[in-house]
Amino acid sequence: MKLEGYCYESGSAARRMATFNVEGIAFNLMVGDESIQSGELSELSFSERIGNTPRKVVFKDGSVFETQDNNKIDEVAFVGGNKYSISRRIQMLESKWRWALTSVVFLVVLGYFITSVMLPWAGRELAFIVPSKVNETISSGGIRLLDQKWFEPSELSDDKKNEIRESFTDLINTLPNSEFNYKLYFRNIGEANAFSLPAGEIILTDELVRLAENPEQITAILLHEIGHVHHRHVMQQVIRSSLISVAISMATSDLSALEDLVVVLPVFVLKSGYSQADEIEADAYMFEHMVRLQMNPIHFANVLQIITQDKSNIDGTTLKYFASHPETSKRIENAIRKSNEFLGDGDVF
Ligand SMILES: [Zn+2]
Numbered sequence: 001m002k003l004e005g006y007c008y009e010s011g012s013a014a015r016r017m018a019t020f021n022v023e024g025i026a027f028n029l030m031v032g033d034e035s036i037q038s039g040e041l042s043e044l045s046f047s048e049r050i051g052n053t054p055r056k057v058v059f060k061d062g063s064v065f066e067t068q069d070n071n072k073i074d075e076v077a078f079v080g081g082n083k084y085s086i087s088r089r090i091q092m093l094e095s096k097w098r099w100a101l102t103s104v105v106f107l108v109v110l111g112y113f114i115t116s117v118m119l120p121w122a123g124r125e126l127a128f129i130v131p132s133k134v135n136e137t138i139s140s141g142g143i144r145l146l147d148q149k150w151f152e153p154s155e156l157s158d159d160k161k162n163e164i165r166e167s168f169t170d171l172i173n174t175l176p177n178s179e180f181n182y183k184l185y186f187r188n189i190g191e192a193n194a195f196s197l198p199a200g201e202i203i204l205t206d207e208l209v210r211l212a213e214n215p216e217q218i219t220a221i222l223l224h225e226i227g228h229v230h231h232r233h234v235m236q237q238v239i240r241s242s243l244i245s246v247a248i249s250m251a252t253s254d255l256s257a258l259e260d261l262v263v264v265l266p267v268f269v270l271k272s273g274y275s276q277a278d279e280i281e282a283d284a285y286m287f288e289h290m291v292r293l294q295m296n297p298i299h300f301a302n303v304l305q306i307i308t309q310d311k312s313n314i315d316g317t318t319l320k321y322f323a324s325h326p327e328t329s330k331r332i333e334n335a336i337r338k339s340n341e342f343l344g345d346g347d348v349f
Helices: 069-079 084-125 132-149 158-174 206-213 215-230 233-252 254-272 278-290 298-309 321-325 328-348
Strands: 002-008 015-023 024-029 034-040 057-058 065-068 183-186 193-194 201-205
Touching: 002 069, 015 193, 015 215, 024 321, 034 298, 034 321, 057 069, 057 298, 084 233, 084 298, 132 183, 132 201, 132 233, 158 183, 158 201, 158 215, 183 206, 201 206, 201 215, 215 278, 215 298, 298 328
Parallel strands: 183 201
Antiparallel strands: 002 015, 002 065, 015 024, 024 034, 057 065, 193 201
């Protein structure tokens, strides 16, 4: 087989017309009548086929033969049992696999990093710079939706509601320069529960009010919910979910994911997707203010115990307060510890 092309001898910049002859596994490179290279094909390396770029045959001493004859070069490389080319192909396959695996691992790590580090961080940072107007818009939209779909009007007596409203107003007045406009709502959903919305709306259910044995227990629950508002837990969750929706919309060009944002809030509030860290933070806020108001933290332990033991909250699907407030027994223990500290402090005076 004969291939026409040019040769560049090692150490020389000169380009000379040359003929590359192949016979079996032997080759011979001729410039005119002169043989300048000869040997076996296995000693050579061949450049990969990339479109129509000239192919290179590289000799042991670094000399190069260049040709446009792609097909013949492929044949020569194959006939010569070109180990270099085959092993290189295997190498490429291996590196492709390695690359694919690395990519998958990288994506998993990146996904984990984004959801468990970046989003919570962004949620925390952004929740505190969201203008109060946004909080109010989301809240009023949220409470409208909750009223339409899930909440029933309260059946508590006006006397009872007024009594709690009064102590709520007193409680709010004791809070140091709050940037929230706290409001109290009474609703009926057939179970003992309490919710809060980002602009400071606190919702107590009839069942919770009925189960509470004294005003202090209700104050404890109110302070816990105010703690969620103060630390902007709902807003943080809304922002996290929003960022995910926005990211999905951008990645898939599907704008309908953005529409989900409208229903994020009520669903979040009802399913109470607070993390345990959020609950602990809201509890800490509550204990701090109970102690400040000279109120024994034991009232929180008691009201939690009453709700857990109440039959209507244990059967069926009505354990939501505790689904939303996990590790209840730990929190009861914590309240008892705070109570002991509180009583211990009291002895000093
Ligand atoms: Zn909570």
